[in-house]
Amino acid sequence: MPDPYHVWLSEVMLQQTTVAAVIPYFEAFTRRWPTVAELAAAEDADVMGAWAGLGYYARARNLLKCARAVAETGGVFPGTEADLAALPGIGPYTAAAVAAIAFGRRAVVVDGNVERVMARIHNVQVPMPDAKPALRDLAETLTPDTRPGDYAQAVMDLGATICSPRSPACGICPWMEGCAARAEGVAAELPRKRPKPAKPVRQGVVYLARRADGALLLETRPDKGLLGGMLGLPGGAWVEGVPEEVPPISAAWRDVDEEVRHTFTHFHLVLRVMVADVAADAVPARGGFVANVAPADLPTVMRKALRVGLDRLFN
DNA sequence: AAGCCGTGGTT
DNA sequence: TAACCAAGGCT
Numbered sequence: 001m002p003d004p005y006h007v008w009l010s011e012v013m014l015q016q017t018t019v020a021a022v023i024p025y026f027e028a029f030t031r032r033w034p035t036v037a038e039l040a041a042a043e044d045a046d047v048m049g050a051w052a053g054l055g056y057y058a059r060a061r062n063l064l065k066c067a068r069a070v071a072e073t074g075g076v077f078p079g080t081e082a083d084l085a086a087l088p089g090i091g092p093y094t095a096a097a098v099a100a101i102a103f104g105r106r107a108v109v110v111d112g113n114v115e116r117v118m119a120r121i122h123n124v125q126v127p128m129p130d131a132k133p134a135l136r137d138l139a140e141t142l143t144p145d146t147r148p149g150d151y152a153q154a155v156m157d158l159g160a161t162i163c164s165p166r167s168p169a170c171g172i173c174p175w176m177e178g179c180a181a182r183a184e185g186v187a188a189e190l191p192r193k194r195p196k197p198a199k200p201v202r203q204g205v206v207y208l209a210r211r212a213d214g215a216l217l218l219e220t221r222p223d224k225g226l227l228g229g230m231l232g233l234p235g236g237a238w239v240e241g242v243p244e245e246v247p248p249i250s251a252a253w254r255d256v257d258e259e260v261r262h263t264f265t266h267f268h269l270v271l272r273v274m275v276a277d278v279a280a281d282a283v284p285a286r287g288g289f290v291a292n293v294a295p296a297d298l299p300t301v302m303r304k305a306l307r308v309g310l311d312r313l314f315n
Numbered sequence: 316a317a318g319c320c321g322t323g324g325t326t
Numbered sequence: 327t328a329a330c331c332a333a334g335g336c337t
Contacts (some may be wrong), residue, residue: 010333012334013333014332014333014334015333015334015335016320016322016331016333016334016335017322017323017332017334018322018323018324018331018332019332019333020324021322021323021332022333053321053322054321054322055320055321055323056320056322056334056335057320057321058319058320058335059320062335062336088336089336091334091335091336092335093333093334093335094334094335097333109333111332111334112331112333112334113332113333114333152333156333159333160333165330165331165332166325166326166330166331167326196329196330199329225319225320226319226320227320228320262322263321263322264320264321264322265319265322266318266319266320299322300321300322300323301321301322
C-alpha cells in the first residue's frame with residue numbers, strides 16, 4: 001500500500017489542479033520534507049514559499065495544520081474516512097481518496113471526473129450542482145469492495161483522458177457499450193451546468209520600494225482571504241472603480257507605464273505598479289525589507305508585478 | 316449554503 | 327481571445 005503521507009500530499013495538491021502542474025511541486029515537497037513529521041516541523045514561510053505558484057493558498061495553510069495534527073499523534077495518518085475528514089483541508093473527496101488508495105478501504109470517491117462519468121453513463125440531465133446527490137448515489141452503487149483505490153483512480157483517469165469534459169473520445173472508451181449518453185449522442189453536453197456570471201474587473205495599486213542596499217519592501221498578507229499568508233508587494237485594496245493609493249513608505253513614487261493583468265477565480269485584476277528608490281535608513285509603515293527576494297516564493301500575480309517593477313527600476 | 320479562493324492549459 | 331476547465335474545502 002502506498003505511503004499515506006504521499007497519497008495525502010498529492011491529493012491535496014490535486015484539488016482543482018492538473019496533474020502536470022502538481023508533479024514538480026510534489027517532487028519538491030517530498031524531497032525537502034520526506035515525512036509528515038518533517039513537514040510538520042517546517043517554518044510556515046518556507047511551506048508557503050514552496051507552495052507559491054500552485055494557487056488556492058488556503059490549501060498550504062491547512063496542509064501545515066494537518067501535518068502538525070498528524071505529528072501530534074505519532075506521525076501516523078488515521079485510516080478511516082471519518083477520522084481523515086476531521087483533519088484540516090481534508091473534505092469528503094480527499095478523505096475518501098486517501099482511505100481507498102492509502103488504506104484499501106471501500107470509500108465512495110467522488111470528484112469532478114467521477115461526476116462527469118456517472119452523468120454520462122446514466123444520461124443524467126439534471127444540471128449541476130443539483131445533480132450531485134444523484135451522481136454520488138450512482139457512484140456508490142458502482143464502487144467495488146475489492147481494490148477500491150485502483151477503481152477510484154481508474155474512473156478518475158478515464159474522466160481525465162477519454163471521458164474528458166469538452167470532446168470525449170467515446171470511440172475508444174471501454175464503457176462505450178453501457179453509456180446512455182453516448183447512445184443518445186449527448187455525452188459531450190453532460191453534465192449540464194448553469195452559465196456562470198461574468199467576472200468583474202477590479203483595479204489596484206502596488207508599490208515596489210528598493211532600498212540603497214538592494215533590499216525590496218515586501219509584506220506577508222493576512223492569513224484569511226485572497227492570497228492569504230503569502231508574500232507580496234504592499235498596496236491598497238483591489239476594488240471595482242478607483243483604487244486607493246496607500247504607499248507603504250514615504251518616497252518619490254513613479255508610475256510604471258505598464259499595467260499588470262491577472263485573472264482570479266471570480267474577478268479580473270488590473271494592477272498599476274509604482275516604484276521608488278528609498279534611503280538606507282528609510283522606515284516603512286507596512287511590510288519589511290527583504291534582501292534576497294526569490295520571485296518563486298511569490299504568488300503568480302505578485303511575480304508579474306515584481307518583474308514589471310524591477311524592469312522599470314533597472315532600465 | 317452560496318460565495319470565496321489561483322493558476323495555466325485548452326478551445 | 328475570452329471563456330472554460332481541473333483529482334474541492336472552508337465559511
